[in-house]
Amino acid sequence: MKIKLLLITCLFSITALFASAQTNAAADPNTDRGYIVKTGDIAPADFELVLTDGTKTSLKQLRGKVVILQFTASWCSVCREEMPHLEKEIWQAYKDKGLVLIGVDRDEPLEKVKGFHQVMNISYPLALDPGADIFGRFANKKSGVTRNVVIDRDGKIVYLTRLYDKQEFASMLKAVDALVNNKTASIN
Structure with a gap:
């Protein structure tokens, strides 16, 4: 017994x-959710973002602004679910307050990305990521998209998301609001 x-x-x-x-x-x-970076890291900045209109930019050029890189693809249903929220709740609310939101489309040709941009009816820019080389600076290339990397004005990663979860999105939104409005104590 x-x-x-x-x-x-x-x-x-x-x-x-x-x-x-x-x-x-x-x-x-x-x-670990497939990321090779973590919050607190300085974001990799050794790449150039080529937008669908041919404009080029980089994280180095965007230093001093709050930046969100949204890793996406036209075939990703969860990305499609999240994008209207990014458009309305983040881009439209903060684009005139020092925030830059760029969708980084994973390994798709220009015409497909342009069509995706139009179908999704978003106004924030999309960048091309041939070979998923930019994606690979932030996450394991074998892992999936629907990721947001929030980077502060000094180039530090302050928030990472994976998939679209309403609670996580709401937390990211609070962090973005704090960053844009210089309320750093509210981020963590």
Whole structure:
């Protein structure tokens, strides 16, 4: 009987330990979700963004502004779900307040990206990412899109998202608002 009680106690202890570890991993915003960067890192800036209209820019040129890179693709249904929210709740609200939002389309040709931009009825710019080389500076190339990388005015990554989750999006929105309005204490 004592052995049974000991085994049951051990089983509950092990189960509780695993549940605690999973809860802690889910609560940690730096948990690996395919990213190779983490919050607090200086964003890689050794690349050029070529927008669908031919305009070129870079994170170096955008220093001093709050930047969101939204990694996307026309075939991504979750991206399509998130984009209207990015347009309305972030781009339209903050584009005149020092925020730059650029959708970085993963490895699709120019005409397809232009069509995607039009179909989605968004006004923020899309950039081309042939070979997913820009994506690969932030995340493992084998991982999926629908990611937002929020970068502060000094080039530091302050927020990372994966997929479209309403609660995570709301938290990102609060972080963006704090950055744009210089309320750094509200970001974390």
